[in-house]
Amino acid sequence: MSSEARQFGDLATQLVQEARRSTLTDTLLKYNDTLVRSIVREQRQLDTLITQTLAQDVTFTGSNPAALLYQTAIQRNKRCLLAYHSHRTDRLRDMYWAVGGALPHLLANTDIRAKLAPHEVDYLREYNASIIEFRSDFTAELDIAASITHPPKDLHVLVRVVRDCGAIQTEVGSIDFRYGQRYMVRRADIEHLIVQGYLQEV
Amino acid sequence: MVYLCPPHLASPSRPSYTDAYSDILAAHRRSPHTSASSVIILVAPDVDALCAGRMLAELFKHDDVMHRIVPVAGGAHFNNVCEELAEYTELHTLILLNMGSIMELARADFIGNFAENLHVHIIDSQRPQSLQNLFVGGEEGERVVVWDDGGAEEMSELRAAWEALMEEVSEDGDASLEEEKDDDVDWETRSSRPGKRQSLADGNGSPGKRRKLDKAHPNRISRGQADAYRRQVEKHYSSGYWHAQSTSGTVYILATVLERVDNDLLWLAILGLTYQYVICRISREDYEKYHSIYHDEVARLNPPAPANDSYGLAAVGPDDHSLRTTEELRFALWRHWSLYDAMCHSSYVAGKLGIWKELGRKKLTGLLAKMGFSTLQTQQLYAHMDMDLKRDLRDKLEAIAPEYGMVELSYPSFVRCHGYHTQPLSAADAVEGLTALLDAATGIRMEVEVDGARNGGEWFGGGHVWRATGKWMTDDVPKGRMNGDEDGAGVEDKGEGEESTLASWTVKNFWNAFDALSDISCLNESLSLAKSVHRAIIRTGSSIIDKNDIRMTKGYNIVTIRQGPDLELFCQPGALLRLGLWLADALRDRIQGSAIGKRTRRKTIPLILACFNERAHAYLIVGINSALDFGDVPKNEFGGLFLAAQEYSHTRMRYASFETHIVEVHEADFENFVGEVYRVNERY
Structure with missing residues (x-):
C-alpha cells in the first residue's frame, strides 16, 4: 500500500460512492478509469500478500486469520467493481432506449462520448447489434423499440x-x-x- | 373548364368539389413512394381560412393523406413560400385557402416554376376572381382549379368577352403582346390585374396602339365590339372587392357531399361564416342566407335544446358538446364581460350613442337604468349577474333600446356547449378570441385584465402582460438557448430583417389560433386578449374622434395614426381593419346627421386609415367603403384605387395581407401615394 492511512477497500468505496452519486443526480459521470485501475492494482497486491502468507504458513491447519482478511478484502473489492460496472451498463442501456435505439445519435453526441470508456462504446455497439438481430425476426409485425408509456392512438x-x-x-x-x-x-x-x-x- | 361548380349544379360533364377531392386522393395514392410531401395547404391568416384549413386537415386525416399546412402572412411571404415550394419535386397538390383568386396563377411564370404534375386548387371567398384562372384552358389552365360557389356559372357573357379579347391579343402583333407582357411581369408586387391596369391605360385617352392595329386587320372583331368586351372585363375587375361564400363553407359543402359532416366541422364552418359577418365581409342578407343552411344542419345533427334554456345558457351534462341556435347580441363578448363594458366596446352601440363622449356614456347609463339594471349589476361580470336579469335582458333591451335608435341589436347565431369546461361559447365570441390570437398572440406586448379584479379594489394591480399559453409559453425559453447553442436552429428568428420576424410572428400566431380551435381552455384565455384588443380599439378610436384627427379631403376621410400606446397593435392588418370598421360605424350616423339636410341623395364618405409602423418605417393603409346602413356591405373599391395610385406615383407598395384594400407604403412615399389616390379617384 502506498499510503499508511489507507485501508483495504477505501478505493472501492470511492467507486461505489461515485456510482451512487451518479444514480442520485441522474447524470452520467465520466468513466473513472484511474480509480478502476488502482483498485485492480490493489487486488494484485492483495493476491501477492495471500500467496506470501500461505507460503509462510507451512503447517496449514485450515484457519489462517491473515489470509482470511486478505481474501475478504479481495472479495469486497470485486463486488464493488462489479457493482460499478453494472451501474454503468444499466445507465448506458437506459440511455440507449431513451433515444429509441438510435446508437449513432447517441455516439455522435460529443458530450456523452467523452464520458464513455472505449470498451463501453464497444459494449453499446454489440448490444445494439444483438438488439437488431433480435428485432429482425419480427420487425414487420412488431416494433419493440416503440414507447410503451404512450401507446399510439393514430396511424x-x-x-x-x-x-x-x-x-x-x-x-x-x-x-x-x-x-x-x-x-x-x-x-x-x-x-x-x-x-x-x-x-x-x- | 377549370372551375368547379357546387355539387347542386354538378353533372358528369361538369366536375364538382368531390371530383377534385377524389383527384387529390387518387394522385396521392397513385404514388405511394413520394406521397409524404405531396400535399401542401397554404392558409391565409384569417379565421375563415383557418377554419377551412382545419376542416381540410380533418378530411385528409380520415383519408390517410399526409399533408402539411403552411400559414402565409401576405403577398411577399407568399412569394417566398412559393419559391421554396418550387424546389419540391414531389409536390402534386397545392391548396390555397383565402388567397390567390385575384392572382393570375395559370401562367407559365407561376405554375411553370413547379413540378409538372402539380395542381393548384384555389378555395377563396374573395371576389372578383381572375378570369384567367377561371376560363383559360390548355396545359397550364387545367392545372389551376378554382372551387367556385356558382358565381362563375353566371358569367358566361363575361367569359365570351374575355375569350374574344384573349384571342385578339394572341393574334395581335408584337406591340400589344408586348403591352400584355408588360402587365404580366409584375408578379413580384402581386399587382397582377392586367385587365384593370390595361383598361386604365386605355381609358386615359392615349391613342391606343390596339386601335390602329384593329384597322390594319379588318377581318377580326370590330372595334366597337372589342371595346364593349373590354368594358365588360374592366367592369368585372373594377367594380370592387367583395366576398362570396366563405372558404370554410365551401369545404363544408365538400364534407357534406362526402357524408362526413359532424358537429366539429359544422362548428368550424359556422365560425368561418360568423367571421365574415363580424368583419363586415358579407352583408346581413348574405349572412342570413348561409345562416339558414347551418341552422338546418344544427337541427339535423343535434338534439333539441332543453325547453327552459332557449338562450343556450348552460350545458346539459359534462359530455354535452352540442350546438344550439340562439340570438346573438351585438355587444362585444358580453357573456364574458360586464354588461356595461360589453356595450361600451361594441361598435354598433358606440356609433348609435356616441360613446366616445361623456354624453354618450351618460346615455348608456341612462339606457341601463331605464331597463332596470342597477349600476352594481352592470359592472358585474355577466356570469355573476343576477339570474333573473340575465333572463330578462333580451326582452328589456328590445323594449327600451329602440328609444336610443338601436333596433338591430341582435342577429341569429349559434352557441356551442363545452361540457362543464366553460359556459356555452357563442360563435361570435369564439371568432373574437381567434381574431385576437391571430393578430396579437405573440410579438406584441399586450396588457390583459384579470377577471373580477376590478371590484376587489385592485385598480392598478388587476392586469398582467399577456403570454400565449400552452406550448407557446414554454417555446421562448428553449429557443433563446438554442440560438446560443446551435446555429441554424434559430436562424429564422434571428435577424434576416423585419420581414421575416413579422412573418414568423404571423406563423406563430396562426398556430396559436389553430391549437385554440381544438383546445377550449386556450380559446377561453384568448377572450381576455380579445378584450384588450377591444379596449385598444376604443381607446384609439375615441382619441381620434376627440382630437378631430379625421381630415376630410376631396371626398375622403383620412385618418393617420402616428403615435399612441397601441401603435404596435395596429400595425397588424387585422387589428387596423377592425379599428377602421369601428370608425366607419361610429362616423356613419354622425356624418349623416350633419349632411342629410343638405343633400337629398345620401352618400357615404370612404375612409382611409393609415398607421405608422415604426419598425418598418412604413405606413399600413386600409381603405374602407362604409355602408349607408348597418349590415350592408358595399364593394370595396380601394383595391383598384391603390393599384392605380401606385402606378402613377411609382411608390413601393406591398400587400400586407391577402386583401387588396390593405397595403403598406414606405414612409417617404406616403404623402405622395395618398395624394395620388385622390387624383386617381377624381380622374374616374
Whole structure:
C-alpha cells in the first residue's frame, strides 16, 4: 500500500460512492478509469500478500486469520467493481432506449462520448447489434423499440419541428423538416425523431 | 373548364368539389413512394381560412393523406413560400385557402416554376376572381382549379368577352403582346390585374396602339365590339372587392357531399361564416342566407335544446358538446364581460350613442337604468349577474333600446356547449378570441385584465402582460438557448430583417389560433386578449374622434395614426381593419346627421386609415367603403384605387395581407401615394 492511512477497500468505496452519486443526480459521470485501475492494482497486491502468507504458513491447519482478511478484502473489492460496472451498463442501456435505439445519435453526441470508456462504446455497439438481430425476426409485425408509456392512438400524427433535422427519407418518400413548421406524417416513419427530440407531437 | 361548380349544379360533364377531392386522393395514392410531401395547404391568416384549413386537415386525416399546412402572412411571404415550394419535386397538390383568386396563377411564370404534375386548387371567398384562372384552358389552365360557389356559372357573357379579347391579343402583333407582357411581369408586387391596369391605360385617352392595329386587320372583331368586351372585363375587375361564400363553407359543402359532416366541422364552418359577418365581409342578407343552411344542419345533427334554456345558457351534462341556435347580441363578448363594458366596446352601440363622449356614456347609463339594471349589476361580470336579469335582458333591451335608435341589436347565431369546461361559447365570441390570437398572440406586448379584479379594489394591480399559453409559453425559453447553442436552429428568428420576424410572428400566431380551435381552455384565455384588443380599439378610436384627427379631403376621410400606446397593435392588418370598421360605424350616423339636410341623395364618405409602423418605417393603409346602413356591405373599391395610385406615383407598395384594400407604403412615399389616390379617384 502506498499510503499508511489507507485501508483495504477505501478505493472501492470511492467507486461505489461515485456510482451512487451518479444514480442520485441522474447524470452520467465520466468513466473513472484511474480509480478502476488502482483498485485492480490493489487486488494484485492483495493476491501477492495471500500467496506470501500461505507460503509462510507451512503447517496449514485450515484457519489462517491473515489470509482470511486478505481474501475478504479481495472479495469486497470485486463486488464493488462489479457493482460499478453494472451501474454503468444499466445507465448506458437506459440511455440507449431513451433515444429509441438510435446508437449513432447517441455516439455522435460529443458530450456523452467523452464520458464513455472505449470498451463501453464497444459494449453499446454489440448490444445494439444483438438488439437488431433480435428485432429482425419480427420487425414487420412488431416494433419493440416503440414507447410503451404512450401507446399510439393514430396511424398519423401531427408534428412540429423543434430542431432542424433536414430531409428525412421515409418509406413513402422524403420529407424536408424545417424548423417551426408542422407536418402530418405517418407515426411509424418519424417515431424515432420524436424520441430523439427533433420533432414534437402537437 | 377549370372551375368547379357546387355539387347542386354538378353533372358528369361538369366536375364538382368531390371530383377534385377524389383527384387529390387518387394522385396521392397513385404514388405511394413520394406521397409524404405531396400535399401542401397554404392558409391565409384569417379565421375563415383557418377554419377551412382545419376542416381540410380533418378530411385528409380520415383519408390517410399526409399533408402539411403552411400559414402565409401576405403577398411577399407568399412569394417566398412559393419559391421554396418550387424546389419540391414531389409536390402534386397545392391548396390555397383565402388567397390567390385575384392572382393570375395559370401562367407559365407561376405554375411553370413547379413540378409538372402539380395542381393548384384555389378555395377563396374573395371576389372578383381572375378570369384567367377561371376560363383559360390548355396545359397550364387545367392545372389551376378554382372551387367556385356558382358565381362563375353566371358569367358566361363575361367569359365570351374575355375569350374574344384573349384571342385578339394572341393574334395581335408584337406591340400589344408586348403591352400584355408588360402587365404580366409584375408578379413580384402581386399587382397582377392586367385587365384593370390595361383598361386604365386605355381609358386615359392615349391613342391606343390596339386601335390602329384593329384597322390594319379588318377581318377580326370590330372595334366597337372589342371595346364593349373590354368594358365588360374592366367592369368585372373594377367594380370592387367583395366576398362570396366563405372558404370554410365551401369545404363544408365538400364534407357534406362526402357524408362526413359532424358537429366539429359544422362548428368550424359556422365560425368561418360568423367571421365574415363580424368583419363586415358579407352583408346581413348574405349572412342570413348561409345562416339558414347551418341552422338546418344544427337541427339535423343535434338534439333539441332543453325547453327552459332557449338562450343556450348552460350545458346539459359534462359530455354535452352540442350546438344550439340562439340570438346573438351585438355587444362585444358580453357573456364574458360586464354588461356595461360589453356595450361600451361594441361598435354598433358606440356609433348609435356616441360613446366616445361623456354624453354618450351618460346615455348608456341612462339606457341601463331605464331597463332596470342597477349600476352594481352592470359592472358585474355577466356570469355573476343576477339570474333573473340575465333572463330578462333580451326582452328589456328590445323594449327600451329602440328609444336610443338601436333596433338591430341582435342577429341569429349559434352557441356551442363545452361540457362543464366553460359556459356555452357563442360563435361570435369564439371568432373574437381567434381574431385576437391571430393578430396579437405573440410579438406584441399586450396588457390583459384579470377577471373580477376590478371590484376587489385592485385598480392598478388587476392586469398582467399577456403570454400565449400552452406550448407557446414554454417555446421562448428553449429557443433563446438554442440560438446560443446551435446555429441554424434559430436562424429564422434571428435577424434576416423585419420581414421575416413579422412573418414568423404571423406563423406563430396562426398556430396559436389553430391549437385554440381544438383546445377550449386556450380559446377561453384568448377572450381576455380579445378584450384588450377591444379596449385598444376604443381607446384609439375615441382619441381620434376627440382630437378631430379625421381630415376630410376631396371626398375622403383620412385618418393617420402616428403615435399612441397601441401603435404596435395596429400595425397588424387585422387589428387596423377592425379599428377602421369601428370608425366607419361610429362616423356613419354622425356624418349623416350633419349632411342629410343638405343633400337629398345620401352618400357615404370612404375612409382611409393609415398607421405608422415604426419598425418598418412604413405606413399600413386600409381603405374602407362604409355602408349607408348597418349590415350592408358595399364593394370595396380601394383595391383598384391603390393599384392605380401606385402606378402613377411609382411608390413601393406591398400587400400586407391577402386583401387588396390593405397595403403598406414606405414612409417617404406616403404623402405622395395618398395624394395620388385622390387624383386617381377624381380622374374616374
